[in-house]
Amino acid sequence: MSLLQNLKNAVRSRSIHVAYVNVGSCNGCDIEILACLSPRYDIEQYGIYVHNNPREADVLLITGAFSPQWEDKLKPLWDKIPHPKVAVAIGNCPISGCVFNRPETLVDPPVSKHIPIAAEIPGCPPRPTEIISTILSLAPIIFKDYEETKK
Amino acid sequence: MFSIIYYIREFLRPKWIATFFTAKTAPLTTPPYFRDFPVLTDKECTHCLACMMICPAPDAIVVVQREGVWRPEITKGHCIRCGLCIEACPEDVLASGRILVYKKEEKLTLKASFQIEIDQEKCMGCGNCSVACPVNREIDPALRSSGTSTSDEVIMRVDAGQNKVLHEEKCTGCKTCEENCSNKAIRVARVVEALQGGEE
Structure with a gap:
């Protein structure tokens, strides 16, 4: 393993940029993501930085049950994120649609139909600790030795 | 002047420097x-x-x-x-x-009553609901796949090509019939009361 790869691993493990996108959620999960930023949970101590720009993001957090307006918007947004990248579904809505997935509603869950989802956090909403621990356990798997394993 | 010296002395303490650089919030645990x-x-x-x-x-x-x-x-x-x-x-x-x-x-109990509504225009008498109903199956294990039954004790059964509700009061409100109806013809409405302080 090259020295450059070691350096990249070290930097990436302490610098995870997160963008979140709400594809039609009730805002409950968004509030839980914002609670991660608060002093009680403080995600910046783990090197996670909420940077709401897909071009600079590593991790995309998706909340919501996928409303029709997002049909042509989520895929381009996902393509804008540079590699290595990973998408995490937060809450029940991107997984199953939960209480919104009823007859004669317009939502189109699961989100994994539209973009590849690496991890799902169940809960309505999930606890901030669950969100943080998921990102922290997922990031090493995806980002470690990315250039080596890509070949 | 003295205060500046005091501050410098305070911030040069090894313990203060150590806590400044290694500060971490307490590990987060889920409360019981x-x-x-x-x-x-x-x-x-x-x-x-x-x-x-x-x-x-x-x-x-x-x-x-x-x-x-x-x-x-x-x-x-x-x-x-x-x-x-x-x-x-x-x-x-x-x-x-x-x-x-x-x-x-609080001696919390829930009291519920149910109304089964069947839209007779949508119902095609396939009997899925009568077969899927877990209470029906317990009352009459011989219920046929078409939903017809010889028992009068079942909640509902198919009779002359239409699904008929016989004993609404036996319904437990699990809504299995709703999920199994291909035409969305059957609806179970529930009225639930939460009671505190024991039986009335």
Whole structure:
């Protein structure tokens, strides 16, 4: 393993940029993501930085049950994120649609139909600790030795 | 002048420098009173379907028989952790957080009544609902796949190409029939009252 790869691993493990996108959620999960930023949970101590720009993001957090307006918007947004990248579904809505997935509603869950989802956090909403621990356990798997394993 | 020297002296203390650079918040633990996904206790499930009746999320809880024992199963990704199944269960089969404690303190019981509505224009008499109904199957195990039955005690049965409701009061409100109807012709409406302080 090259020295450059070691350096990249070290930097990436302490610098995870997160963008979140709400594809039609009730805002409950968004509030839980914002609670991660608060002093009680403080995600910046783990090197996670909420940077709401897909071009600079590593991790995309998706909340919501996928409303029709997002049909042509989520895929381009996902393509804008540079590699290595990973998408995490937060809450029940991107997984199953939960209480919104009823007859004669317009939502189109699961989100994994539209973009590849690496991890799902169940809960309505999930606890901030669950969100943080998921990102922290997922990031090493995806980002470690990315250039080596890509070949 | 003295205050500047005092500040410099204060901030050069090795202990202060060490805590400044290695500060971490305390490890986050889930408190014991957190209402997490319901877990099974060792009580026996009696297959009364009260948990399925009260559950607000589709497909979140089903009561299934595994190795001859009835037990509720929670689907993560559907369950919203509202805890209503724990409150509704008369046998305390499920537990989560402090719900069982306050349920006992307040002598909480749920009283429910149900109305089965069948849209006769949409109903094609396939009998899926009568066959799927867990109460029907218990009353008349010989219920045929077309939904017809010789028993008058079943909740509903197919009669002359139409589904007829015979005993609405036996319905437990599990809404299995709703999920199995291909035409969305059958609806179960529930009226639930929460009662505190024991039986009235």
